[in-house]
Amino acid sequence: MEKTELEVKNLKLTRSSNWTLNVPSFELRKGECLVLFGPNGAGKSTFLRVVALLEEADRGQIYYQGRLVTDGNRTELGRRAVYLLQKPVFFKGTVRDNLLLGLKFRRFESSEQEKRLEAISHLFQLEPYLNRSPFELSGGEKQRVHLARAFIIQPDFLFLDEPFNGLDVDLKDLLLEDFSRIRKSTGTTTILVTHNRDEAAFLADRIMVMIDGEIVQAGPVEEVFSRPATPDISRLLGHETLVEGIAVGEEQGLLKISAHGQTIQAYGSAQPGQRVILTFRPEEVILTKDKPRTSVRNWFYGPVEEIKSFDRMILVSVNCGFNLKALISRASLEELNLQAGEQVWAGIKASALTVAAP
Amino acid sequence: MSLAELLQITWLSLTVSGLAVILAFLTGLPSAIYLYFREFRGKRFIISLINTGMGLPPVVIGLFIALLFWRNGPLGFLQLIYTPAAMVIAQFIIAFPVVAGLSFVAFEQVEVELLLQARALGASRFQMIKILINESRLGQLAALIAAFGGVISEVGAVMMVGGNLKGYTRVLTTSIVQETRMGNFTAAIYLSLVLLALSFTVNWLLTSIQHRGETKWKRPNWK
Numbered sequence: 001m002e003k004t005e006l007e008v009k010n011l012k013l014t015r016s017s018n019w020t021l022n023v024p025s026f027e028l029r030k031g032e033c034l035v036l037f038g039p040n041g042a043g044k045s046t047f048l049r050v051v052a053l054l055e056e057a058d059r060g061q062i063y064y065q066g067r068l069v070t071d072g073n074r075t076e077l078g079r080r081a082v083y084l085l086q087k088p089v090f091f092k093g094t095v096r097d098n099l100l101l102g103l104k105f106r107r108f109e110s111s112e113q114e115k116r117l118e119a120i121s122h123l124f125q126l127e128p129y130l131n132r133s134p135f136e137l138s139g140g141e142k143q144r145v146h147l148a149r150a151f152i153i154q155p156d157f158l159f160l161d162e163p164f165n166g167l168d169v170d171l172k173d174l175l176l177e178d179f180s181r182i183r184k185s186t187g188t189t190t191i192l193v194t195h196n197r198d199e200a201a202f203l204a205d206r207i208m209v210m211i212d213g214e215i216v217q218a219g220p221v222e223e224v225f226s227r228p229a230t231p232d233i234s235r236l237l238g239h240e241t242l243v244e245g246i247a248v249g250e251e252q253g254l255l256k257i258s259a260h261g262q263t264i265q266a267y268g269s270a271q272p273g274q275r276v277i278l279t280f281r282p283e284e285v286i287l288t289k290d291k292p293r294t295s296v297r298n299w300f301y302g303p304v305e306e307i308k309s310f311d312r313m314i315l316v317s318v319n320c321g322f323n324l325k326a327l328i329s330r331a332s333l334e335e336l337n338l339q340a341g342e343q344v345w346a347g348i349k350a351s352a353l354t355v356a357a358p
Numbered sequence: 359m360s361l362a363e364l365l366q367i368t369w370l371s372l373t374v375s376g377l378a379v380i381l382a383f384l385t386g387l388p389s390a391i392y393l394y395f396r397e398f399r400g401k402r403f404i405i406s407l408i409n410t411g412m413g414l415p416p417v418v419i420g421l422f423i424a425l426l427f428w429r430n431g432p433l434g435f436l437q438l439i440y441t442p443a444a445m446v447i448a449q450f451i452i453a454f455p456v457v458a459g460l461s462f463v464a465f466e467q468v469e470v471e472l473l474l475q476a477r478a479l480g481a482s483r484f485q486m487i488k489i490l491i492n493e494s495r496l497g498q499l500a501a502l503i504a505a506f507g508g509v510i511s512e513v514g515a516v517m518m519v520g521g522n523l524k525g526y527t528r529v530l531t532t533s534i535v536q537e538t539r540m541g542n543f544t545a546a547i548y549l550s551l552v553l554l555a556l557s558f559t560v561n562w563l564l565t566s567i568q569h570r571g572e573t574k575w576k577r578p579n580w581k
Binding site for chain 2: 052054075078079082083084085087089091092101102105106149150153159
């Protein structure tokens with residue numbers, strides 16, 4: 001994962017007076033899976049279509065394996081990449097016809113086509129469906145055909161626009177695992193667009209957050225998820241609690257922040273007197289009825305305002321002068337026997353807090 | 359009317375109308391492809407012209423072609439008036455907007471995402487056109503059926519530019535008019551039946567091609 005496979009410089013595409021895609025620089029390394037993460041309308045799909053050479057930017061340069069694409073034949077260069085639309089669309093004919101289409105476009109020998117078809121249909125478990133119409137398949141099967149027709153080409157680059165959208169949870173988990181395994185075994189350099197945090201965390205070698213047409217943060221998944229650069233990114237990544245405070249000083253390498261009449265300790269830097277925003281993910285919060293003696297430095301006390309039940313977890317809102325959100329398991333809720341209105345302690349480690357300028 | 363004469367008239371009807379439709383297809387389809395893929399000033403105006411052309415009365419086209427090929431007309435030196443060639447030209451002008459207009463509509467019915475996906479899978483421009491035509495096959499054949507139905511049954515234009523000359527430019531429709539005028543209703547009825555049979559056969563063939571490979575009708579159950 002050292003060699004730069006795809007490079008973008010000074011890319012700009014203006015869609016309307018108040019929306020511009022602006023990517024001053026971007027690099028993708030060989031074999032890497034980069035996840036483009038961001039809210040709807042952030043410009044993720046547009047960026048993907050531009051780098052896949054399906055849409056032209058107003059200005060900027062795109063390099064495929066060091067070669068400037070505007071210097072070459074776009075069809076020929078574009079054939080090094082495969083872009084899959086969010087919605088799987090199929091052409092008239094059978095699953096086999098649809099799988100072979102990309103190879104036919106590239107005029108592969110029929111013996112090679114058959115060889116690859118056999119391998120890919122085995123890999124994606126599509127053998128029983130080859131002679132059926134793709135329109136007769138279920139959602140998950142369609143999605144597998146959709147992905148398989150990209151992998152059969154063995155492209156240098158794979159650009160995927162929310163390929164796991166609209167699938168039910170079990171099927172999605174399976175497909176995500178299959179996709180990750182196949183992608184790693186083929187070593188295909190990939191950009192994947194999603195606005196699903198779990199997908200991003202599961203698949204990405206590197207994550208790039210995009211908001212309003214700009215790349216606002218990029219880095220390894222762990223880093224971006226644990227240290228979002230701005231409150232907007234924090235919110236996007238699920239850091240549902242935001243606390244505004246004022247830096248008061250440092251002690252033992254920890255920044256002390258005064259917020260809502262309490263002193264909060266966190267890792268970060270700010271000048272004394274500077275306004276800061278603290279964010280943290282709800283799953284980092286510990287809830288308890290009695291304040292325990294632990295290494296956790298920050299404890300807040302307040303009444304439970306709301307208990308919301310989700311698929312696998314429970315979201316508890318606590319009023320600690322600010323709205324604190326904690327995500328706990330069902331078992332923890334039963335053990336605590338929490339009710340709305342009850343007083344509770346909420347603890348959070350200094351290392352789980354992110355400090356950002358407002 | 360002898361059998362030989364009937365066969366000659368039928369054959370001429372088929373070749374004149376068939377040739378006109380083939381020419382209309384060969385020019386109308388590329389025109390529709392161009393209109394579909396390219397953006398240019400005046401595109402809407404041209405589409406409106408084509409749509410208007412679909413409803414032009416054949417006699418108006420007949421008059422226009424007759425004036426053009428008349429001995430003193432601008433193209434009179436070609437000596438095409440009252441020839442089968444003039445009839446093909448007149449019918450081509452009737453068929454062209456039908457083929458171009460309906461093909462364009464058929465292209466617009468194809469999901470844009472499908473073409474984008476084709477391009478994203480590596481299709482060249484030519485391969486995208488092939489995909490577009492294949493995906494709109496039903497509409498293309500509907501255009502051919504409409505064009506052929508329009509010209510085989512038309513009488514005004516062929517009468518005006520062909521002149522209904524016996525053994526030379528007489529076709530089924532002009533014969534029917536001629537026999538009716540002369541009070542030979544039996545002959546007129548037989549000719550009409552031949553025309554209907556011819557029209558049905560060609561349309562049946564085209565419809566069979568249109569629905570080839572369509573094993574499942576993706577429609578809601580009516581029960």
